[in-house]
Amino acid sequence: MDISHASSLSKADALALRYGEDSIPAAGPWSDAIALMLSHRSIRGYRPDALPEGTLETLISAAQSAATSSNLQTWSVVAVTDPGKKAQIAKLSAGQKQIEQCPLFLAWIADVSRNERMSVEEGVTLEVLPFLETYLVAAIDAALAAQNAVTAAESLGLSTVYIGAMRNNSTQIAELLGLPQGAMGVFGMCVGYAAPDTANEVxxxxxxxxxxxxxxxxxxxxxxxxxAYDAKMAAFSKRNDMTQDTWTSRVIGRMSKVAALGGRDKLVSALHAMGFPLK
Ligand SMILES: Cc1cc2nc3c(=O)[nH]c(=O)nc-3n(C[C@H](O)[C@H](O)[C@H](O)COP(=O)(O)O)c2cc1C
Structure with a gap:
């Protein structure tokens, strides 16, 4: 099925792609925007082609239009296009090649440093800043903003993939991006045009x-x-040239050993060092 024009997918086709013919939910109202969301897939191979001028600003407009807790807007984003810097980020993020390939890498930042600067300039103490709740607000806001950017990118025929592995070496990433205290890269995102030979099944x-x-x-x-889902995912992984594997075994593989965290088991101490006391 050609899904290059995702928003024109019929409801039945979009639901079948997402759930399989045997598990189609009784979805009611429908729109092109929903069809686009259901056609989402992460892409891990990119052409080097540059993005049209102004694409970054368009994506960030979409990102800033997401809801944000109490309008605090406790997030920032660092756009990286420099090949040397992307190579360094890739090295710190489990060597994922798509970070080097994509023309635009976005590092999404949970950011209370603006509030800290505000507090100094205004001569007030912001008592809530050190709390875990404040970090959570910032991380949630960053994620909501980023997902709007994903949908916007996909609506323009671009592809994306999140890079959670950017947390493998959080303090080095912070140093590389020049982040101040109170700012932490919660995940990265590759943006670009999918390479033709890249797996892209929903x-x-x-x-x-x-x-x-x-x-x-x-x-x-x-x-x-x-x-039942295990069987579906085993067939999916076989079709997409990965090792044929059930969802259960993948989840167990990802969650049964601390080593699978790739360094993120040290996140609490890394966050403390980056200026998040997490009280
Ligand atoms: C916060 C977050 C972090 C992720 N980190 C990575 C990553 O480091 N590398 C990667 O290849 N995919 C990453 N992914 C993509 C997921 O693996 C992907 O979304 C999931 O397998 C579902 O596939 P789909 O997005 O194609 O539907 C991440 C996704 C999210 C939401």
Whole structure:
């Protein structure tokens, strides 16, 4: 199925791509924007082509239009196009090649440093700054903004992939990007044009019954739903040239050993060093 014009996908096609023919939810109202969201897929191979002028500013306008807790706007973004800097970021982020390939890398920052500067300039103490809650607000706001940028990019025919591995070496990333105290790169994002030979099939998700509960949490069929999804993901991974693997075994692989955190097990001390006491 050609999904290059994602927003023109019919509801039935978009839902079938996302869930598989056997798990199509009874979705009601529909729009082109929803079709676009359902066609999302992360892309890990990029052409070197530059983006049209003003693309960065367009994406950031979309990002800044996301809701933000109490309008605090406790996030920033560092746009990186310099090849040498992208290579350094890639090295600090598990060597992911797409960081070097993409023409634009965005480092999304949970940022309370502006508030700290405000507090000094205004001669006031902002008592809430050191709390975990404030860091969480900043990280959530950064994520909401970033996801708006993803949808905007995809609406323009661009591709993206988040880079959580940017947290593997958070303090070095902070140094490389010149972040002040109170600013932390929560994740990165590659933006660019997908290379033609890159896998781009829509990745199936858990059936809605496994995550959508009504009035009370839980579904007694959880185990059966998981097994059915395992079969779907095993087929997906086989089709997309990865090792044929179930979702369960991937989750276990990702979560059973601390080593899989790639250094992020030290995040609390890294955050302390970056000016987040997390009280
Ligand atoms: C916060 C976050 C961090 C991620 N980090 C990485 C990463 O470091 N490298 C990568 O290749 N994909 C990364 N991903 C992409 C996920 O692997 C991807 O979204 C997931 O497998 C679902 O696939 P899809 O986006 O194609 O639907 C990340 C996604 C999120 C939301």
């Amino acid at each position: 990745k199936p998700r858990l059936p809605q019954d496994a995550i959508l509960y009504r009035e009370t949490y839980g579904n007694p069929n959880e185990s059966a739903l998981r097994k």
